[in-house]
Amino acid sequence: MKKPELLAPAGDLEKLKIALIYGADAVYIGGKKFSLRARASNFEIKDIKEAVEFAHSLNKKVYITTNIIPHNDNLEGLVEYLQDLEKINVDAIICASPVIIDTALNNTNLEVHISTQTSTTNYETINFFKELGAKRVVLARELSKTELGLMKDNTDMDLEVFIHGGMCVSYSGRCTLSNNMTDRDANRGGCAHSCRWNYQLFENDHEVTSEIPFSMSSKDLQTVKHISDLIDLGIDSLKIEGRMKSIHYIATVVKTYRTLIDDICDEVDIDLPKYLLEIKKAENRLTSHGFMEGITSIEQQLYNMRSENPTQEFIGLVKDYNEETFIATIEQRNKFNPGDYAEITSPNFENMKFKIDKIMDEDGNELETARHPKQLLKIFIPFKVNEFDMVRKIKL
Amino acid sequence: MLLAATIYSLEDINKFNDSGLDIFILGNKDFGNRLVSSFSEEEIKEAKLLIHSLNKQIYINVNLIMHNEQIESVTNYLTFLKEIDVDGIIYGDIGIYMLAKNIGINKLMIYNPETLNTNSYDQTFWANKEILGIVISKEITIEDIIKISENKTILTGIVGHGYLNMFxxxxxxxxxxxxxxxxxxxxxxxxxxxxxxxxxxxxxxxxxxxxxxTHIFRDKPMHSFSEFDKLKQAIDIFIIDGIFKDSDYLNDVIKDYYLCNKKDKVKLKDKLVKKYETDHDTGFLYKKTVYDKY
Known part of the structure; x- marks a missing residue:
């Protein structure tokens, strides 16, 4: 059984480290140029270099998204940018536009992955990109497991499949709702998520039904139950979406899939409810399996504004631990109080629960409550924790 | 520049021919998206004979997003189109180009993915793939349309009139x-x-x-009456899409563009707006979209 790559998003260097430490084999990040997330990117070339060095020190990979569909005036500096990425040894770029694909192939030795923005839905398209010289295709999200099997049977190209996160409800790359409704170009990083808004449906001048607003909004993708099948199909890379998500989200999702993939490949008995329960802790929108079982039904759509909040709250990131005193230094992320119950999630061990006793600031002053974001605090944790472990508030 | 338009029925062929249409676009709902009408193979054969007898051209819209299980039926359809000798096949999925290449009809293919032909290199790239032409994306300004067309070596078109799809x-x-x-x-x-x-x-x-x-369209159909002379210098094919309208509307629009250089362009638009009670705009011809500052 071939173990697929687990590929995670990283919106900044901290998230990148978290994703890799929690078990991702590779991460993808957007630089400040040619990426659909360029506007929110913190990655200058020097930061990408640091990211690559960190990943390579763990024998892991970094892919850079250069996935915009550029207009004529967006191409300045493309060759130089791609050559810079090559110089700092990034492992691949993810791109969609012929000008970026060919510029990379003709001017660098960068490995080229074809973005989901091309909405590749058949193996003929895969083979087109293979002939061009690409190494991998990130497939469209509109494919069932049956279709994925057909594709795998008809190409030897590396295939990457989304397994988790937010979904375009449109075929990716084919949507200009945002362009039309807000003048923001979805294919150059300006998507206003107009597909998430509320509408009314009319036939001529008559509203078809006024029970609830017309919504085309998609539930997020979650495929815990399908990972075993995807591994059996021989999919090469399993991808998590969410470069804008928090470190807690990244850690929780990556760790869940990491453990699941390892357990499946080690042929351990799989207790699916355990994984489903764990991944729910990162859920901030209802989830479904998308197109895994074929054309979507009402089960894949969101029909009300209510989204379930995570039942567990991320309250702190472990920075340090003193094994003699059992005192952990944590960076506050959400309010908590002495007496709250908490659990530690860690890349190194299964979740462990404890009760928070005293909370102290850095100078040892006891606090009534931990209310300041990013404040360094000291709490007693009766077992060994490590830097990058996370503390969640739980209800017992 | 040639005028191309979708047709509602075979009866439109003689009518639109008289109004000055050069290229007739047909399709079948199993292989084409957002068509004004669906034509059977028999009807397409009949249309082809009539259109060629008028010394005009027939293009077939095969612009589905192709899924694996459709590869066989699309291959058969392309083979049928090859056999009956159509003049052009419009596609939006690269897999269809691969199928066309395999059966030796890449030179009939026109790439219109609607959103992805956005810069000059797209023209060069597809010219190297030896296809017939490309249609520039709908969200491109007239300034960029002209630039993209500057060094063209294959046919280059735009959809210049009609309701544009946006989703x-x-x-x-x-x-x-x-x-x-x-x-x-x-x-x-x-x-x-x-x-x-x-x-x-x-x-x-x-x-x-x-x-x-599911397909969602812009609220207003676009028109390019005032820009038509400029576009004529730049592009090879001007497509009129009649979706959500009817044969009479299309016929009026074809006539208007055919005679556009001789008429007052603002009046043409106003007449159309009044007669069909539909406001029209110029799409993205003058609307630059933003993506980094908002």
Missing amino acids: HSRRPLIKNFLTFNDVESEPFIDNHNLTLVEEIRDEKYPVIEDNQG
Whole structure:
């Protein structure tokens, strides 16, 4: 059984480290140029270099998204940018536009992955990109497991499949709702998520039904139950979406899939409810399996504004631990109080629960409550924790 | 520059020919998206004979987003189109180009993915693939259309008139929504009288669900009367899409463009707006979209 790559998003260097430490084999990040997330990117070339060095020190990979569909005036500096990425040894770029694909192939030795923005839905398209010289295709999200099997049977190209996160409800790359409704170009990083808004449906001048607003909004993708099948199909890379998500989200999702993939490949008995329960802790929108079982039904759509909040709250990131005193230094992320119950999630061990006793600031002053974001605090944790472990508030 | 338009029925062929149309666009609903009408193979054969007898051209829209299980039927369809000797095949999925290349008809292919032909290199790239032409994306300004056309070596077109699509989902979004609300969905499938209105906006966006999924369109059809002379110098094919209108409207529009250089362009638009009670705009011809500052 071939173990697929687990590929995670990283919106900044901290998230990148978290994703890799929690078990991702590779991460993808957007630089400040040619990426659909360029506007929110913190990655200058020097930061990408640091990211690559960190990943390579763990024998892991970094892919850079250069996935915009550029207009004529967006191409300045493309060759130089791609050559810079090559110089700092990034492992691949993810791109969609012929000008970026060919510029990379003709001017660098960068490995080229074809973005989901091309909405590749058949193996003929895969083979087109293979002939061009690409190494991998990130497939469209509109494919069932049956279709994925057909594709795998008809190409030897590396295939990457989304397994988790937010979904375009449109075929990716084919949507200009945002362009039309807000003048923001979805294919150059300006998507206003107009597909998430509320509408009314009319036939001529008559509203078809006024029970609830017309919504085309998609539930997020979650495929815990399908990972075993995807591994059996021989999919090469399993991808998590969410470069804008928090470190807690990244850690929780990556760790869940990491453990699941390892357990499946080690042929351990799989207790699916355990994984489903764990991944729910990162859920901030209802989830479904998308197109895994074929054309979507009402089960894949969101029909009300209510989204379930995570039942567990991320309250702190472990920075340090003193094994003699059992005192952990944590960076506050959400309010908590002495007496709250908490659990530690860690890349190194299964979740462990404890009760928070005293909370102290850095100078040892006891606090009534931990209310300041990013404040360094000291709490007693009766077992060994490590830097990058996370503390969640739980209800017992 | 040649004038191309979708047709509603075979009766349109002589009528539109008289009005000055050069290229007749047909399609079948199993292989084409957002068509004004679906034509059987027999009808397409008949249309081809008539159109060629008029010394005009026939293009077939095969612009589905192709899924694996459709590869065989699309291959058969392309083979049929090759055999009956059509003049052009419009595609939006690269897999279809691969199938066409395999059966030796890449030189009939016109790439119109609607959103992805956005810069000059796209022209060069597809010219190297030895196809017939490309259609520039709908969200490109006239300034960029002219630039992209500057060094063209294959046919280059735009959709210059009609309702432009702005969204295509594989999901049956209308059926699902109505099912959720316990409303029988069947009357609302393939129904061209549906619109969506966003809660803080007034625009009515036409929406269709068909066997290819759900499609949402701009609220107003675009026109290019004032720009037509300029576009004539730059591009090779000017496409008029008649979706949500009818044969009479299309015929008027074809005549208007055919005689455009001799007429007052503002009056042409005003006449159309008045007669068909439909406001028109210029799409993205003058609208630069933003993406980094907002």
